[in-house]
Amino acid sequence: MENIEKSFDVIIVGAGTGGTSAARFTAKKGLNVCLIDRKQRGDIGDKICGDAVGNEIFDFLKINHPKNEELSCHIKGAKLYSPNLKKCIILLDPKQAGYIVNRLEFGQRLLNEALDAGVKQFLDKTLALDLLYKNGTVNGLHVKLENGEKINLNAKIVIDASGFYSPLRKNVRSSLIEKKISKNDSILCYREIVKFSPIDQQVDDPEYITIILDQEKAPGGYIWYFPKNETSINIGIGTFMDYRGKVKDLYKTNVFQEFIKTSKAEILSTGGGVVPVRRPLWSCADNGFMLVGDAACQVNPLHGGGIDPSMRAGFHAANSAVHAIENNDNSINELWDYNYNIMTSFGAEFASLDLLRIVLQNLSNEELNFGLERDLLKGEEILEISSTGGLNLSLINMAVKAVKGISQPKLLLDLNYLRIKMNEIAKLYKKFAKNLDQFSNWKENVIAIYDNIERMIVNTKKK
């Protein structure tokens, strides 16, 4: 591989939804970009996934919405069920409307559009091994090429979009970026795409994605049932990481046997994966380095959706890279605006939903049924708090909740306290540190809110 170029403005690791977005927008602005992926070109995009993505991201990035072979079906909204299935919350806001995509075709389109935008060098079947440093700043990447040769590639900035298992994050030399993601902040998933004849079984609710909370059947996570088209569905389960080795059995018993009523079903695809379900990394950047998508824990903690935020983050990282290179400064001070843009936008929403996720994971089915059925925390409230960072319940609303929750006063108080803390954290994220100097103070305030919620959970369990 003699004709390989070795020096770039930006190297992007991973050609998933995050990496292709970063590549597209850096290349479009005229930077000299190298994109690498360990997979072969024809397999890029083929990821085990629920395949659901909202409308908004395509308008935000001003790119084409999914169509033709990359589109499975349109989705109007989401339905969230209580464990006993008696309460169904219908979420019909614009964020829930969107598409079920064919992941491979979708990924291939995003890759081709990034390459067409002017990516200088695309290396498939190339494995990123480690970051290179000069004077404490990332200045390139050590990679293994398709032919087994190991070489160094130089860059002013490296963007890591290599997903949950990022090998680069694990070895990063940084006091700002966490190397390890706690297993308590990750969810183990297994899913199948199942096809059946409409004569044998109809697809339920073909315009909605359905999510069922159930601490016994899907401990710590949920069961999902997403339509794909008139004859097939994407169904799966997410659980605490402790269920490694058991998740497929849980799926067979609690999902497949419950939802697939015909013996003639055909299984088109099987597989599992892990999703980070916490607020984004404390810092998604350091000198010469930014992380995007799953590598940076930029996934909605409540439902595990990471396609939209990874593409959004790729866009923001690209803009920061362009400014840094224009100003000839790739230090964290210059790249800080990437953190700022993430934390003040979806970071605020995800931090707020992260608190909700932690509390929900600690509720029993009985409490979930009670809380959802009595509207102690409503779908609209969750959406409003997390998207606007504020919800002021009227006294009448509070009184109604108090009456409905009277027989479970502790749960009522806990959910009220949670609502206050979700508000607080979203507001704090919207006022994210404008520079590195303000960061430790901001971080302490965030940690204090997490501590409050952890303490509330411990106290509740004691009683």
Ligand SMILES: Cc1cc2nc3c(=O)[nH]c(=O)nc-3n(C[C@H](O)[C@H](O)[C@H](O)COP(=O)(O)OP(=O)(O)OC[C@H]3O[C@@H](n4cnc5c(N)ncnc54)[C@H](O)[C@@H]3O)c2cc1C
């Ligand atoms: C079972 C499951 C269901 C999900 N359902 C949904 C859903 O319905 N909707 C939704 O929005 N999100 C869903 N998600 C999450 C979503 O798939 C991810 O958040 C999203 O794909 C993140 O994109 P990414 O670009 O950060 O990483 P990825 O898509 O993981 O891409 C990483 C890329 O990096 C490459 N790579 C990895 N290591 C290296 C290396 N060392 N060198 C070179 N290349 C490397 C990989 O080959 C890959 O192409 C689901 C996830 C799982 C596991």
